[in-house]
Amino acid sequence: MAIDFKGFIPKEPEQPFELNIDIETILNLIMKELYVHGKKTPRQIGKNIRVKSEIVQKLINDLKAQELVGMVGGSGMGSDYQYGLYPKGLEQAKNIYARDTYLGPAPVGFEQYLKITKQVLETVKKNFVINERLLTEKFAHHLGYKDVLMQIGQAVCARKPAFVFGFPGNGKTFLCSSVVKLLPPTLVPYAVDV
Numbered sequence: 001m002a003i004d005f006k007g008f009i010p011k012e013p014e015q016p017f018e019l020n021i022d023i024e025t026i027l028n029l030i031m032k033e034l035y036v037h038g039k040k041t042p043r044q045i046g047k048n049i050r051v052k053s054e055i056v057q058k059l060i061n062d063l064k065a066q067e068l069v070g071m072v073g074g075s076g077m078g079s080d081y082q083y084g085l086y087p088k089g090l091e092q093a094k095n096i097y098a099r100d101t102y103l104g105p106a107p108v109g110f111e112q113y114l115k116i117t118k119q120v121l122e123t124v125k126k127n128f129v130i131n132e133r134l135l136t137e138k139f140a141h142h143l144g145y146k147d148v149l150m151q152i153g154q155a156v157c158a159r160k161p162a163f164v165f166g167f168p169g170n171g172k173t174f175l176c177s178s179v180v181k182l183l184p185p186t187l188v189p190y191a192v193d194v
Contacts, residue, residue, distance in 0.1 A: 020109035035093035107191035
């Protein structure tokens with residue numbers, strides 16, 4: 001039975017507080033983006049840190065109020081303006097980057113990560129079954145599959161660990177890769193804020 005993971009993915013935040021992480025973390029991420037990549041539009045920063053450009057713009061306004069960043073160019077209006085670090089911001093961004101070099105998507109809050117992981121685990125436990133019929137169906141086109149099913153089928157069906165060993169070239173990697181393909185997909189965020 002296929003499990004629909006869309007219900008576990010939280011809706012995209014519309015406001016900074018909906019990110020469920022310390023705003024300082026996102027502000028630091030924006031500062032590091034500008035420090036490493038130079039002047040950027042809120043849209044470009046939002047794409048890099050996977051946060052809506054409207055949220056990025058609000059946070060840039062906070063950084064502007066602290067005289068850390070400012071408009072340095074661009075065309076058009078609003079989100080097409082490019083922002084860069086002012087000297088005060090450059091020094092602060094340098095210190096932030098020296099402490100933490102992570103650049104990429106904004107992290108998921110640890111509590112939110114735990115909550116979603118537990119929900120997924122409970123759903124998988126209730127709705128996902130590996131049984132002999134599924135194993136036979138997936139392995140039937142491989143030579144010697146009946147021997148394999150007798151040896152590891154019980155461990156796989158019981159969801160118990162199995163220690164697979166043997167000489168090089170006897171199919172351990174193939175076997176384990178095939179078993180993993182039977183499992184449901186997992187949700188793994190880019191980063192978790194702890």
